[in-house]
Amino acid sequence: MFDRGFLYGDSVYEVMRTYGGKPFAWAAHWERLESSARRLGMSLGWTTADATTALKATLEESGNAESYVRVVVTRGAGPIGLDPALATTPNRVIIVKELSSPPAELYERGCKLRIVSVQRSGAGVDPRAKSGNYLSSIQALREALAAGAYEAVMKNAEGALCEGSSSNLFIVRRGEVATPPLDAGILEGITRRTVMTICKRRGILARERTLQADDLYEADEAFITSSIREVMPVASCDDHTIASGRPGPLTRAITDVYRRIATETASF
Ligand SMILES: Cc1ncc(COP(=O)(O)O)c(C=O)c1O
Known part of the structure; x- marks a missing residue:
């Protein structure tokens, strides 16, 4: 409820899709996520290795043939107020759903x-x-x-x-x-x-x-x-x-x- 991503859009994210169950250009997406966070003065609080492990596990658990993947990191939750220092722990979410390609x-x-x-x-x-x-x-x-x-x-x-x-x-x-x-x-x-x-x-x-x-x-x-x-x-x-x-x-x-x-x- 007090997450700044929800309150202010104070978050960064990536969207990608899988081919044969594996993400395309994951390294580039991760790099862009890091660069987006830097541009907003936000910490991801996530190592590449941990994020990759989490993504793998989420995809495996989904059992989808092909997936739409959204990786979101918000600045975290804190007292209401715009000051970014009010949040100290980023929230990380990986959304995986069955891929639905455009018609x-x-x-x-x-x-x-x-x-x-x-x-x-x-x-x-x-x-x-x-x-x-x-x-x-x-x-x-x-x-x-x-x-x-x-x-x-x-x-x-x-x-x-x-x-x-x-x-x-x-x-x-x-x-x-x-x-x-x-x-x-x-x-x-x-x-x-x-x-x-x-x-x-x-x-x-x-x-x-x-x-x-x-x-x-x-x-x-x-x-x-x-x-x-x-x-x-x-x-x-x-x-x-x-x-x-x-x-x-x-x-x-x-x-x-x-x-x-x-x-x-x-x-x-
Ligand atoms: C504003 C904007 N431009 C371009 C793109 C295409 O980016 P990508 O090729 O990395 O998916 C996106 C993707 O959602 C976007 O939101």
Whole structure:
């Protein structure tokens, strides 16, 4: 009840999924959890080894074929008050549930995006910290859903495109993959990083570039990424169909390689 994660969103977390029962990119997720905690001046009070053992045990106990995994650490409980020193012992929670992947149709036909009025980093929280404060993402998603879209695209104060409510954004133009730079004010997605690595290894031109709404509207292909969605094609944004409105060849190729890498490398 007096947990600061519950009261103030004063927490950090990670979401990942398993392949063959093992988490993909666990080391990267753990590193980002540590980095998020550092950015918020919070202690995890957890060693890598202990967290890994706890995750293994939770997954084993669940008996799921494949799992959605959420690892949450809050600053802890204490007397009501904003002063972070009021809590001294972090609370740690691992949530594991049966994985429910997005409907296949979204991958076959592509999803619909909506550029929303909600700004990405409105709440004064470092966007590179994956904190429990998701109100701006929730507001962004509400706006997108109300407009009949599947995912929002938030802009920054300069009007450049940032990312989705829970995904990173990519476009493809003339054979080159582009995604907004970290200093646009975004979370450094682990799927995003994997996609950039795939492109580099396969000789696909890929770079971070400031993107405006028109870049997305006029793209040859677009896709969004997240640990649960993996690589999901975009069919349209606002009133603009992206090219033919069908998943493009680079998006399909990157999706296949991503799934293969995730399946082959998932481990503790
Ligand atoms: C705001 C935001 N951006 C991007 C992502 C994608 O991150 P990842 O690829 O690490 O799942 C997420 C994931 O939930 C997110 O919440």
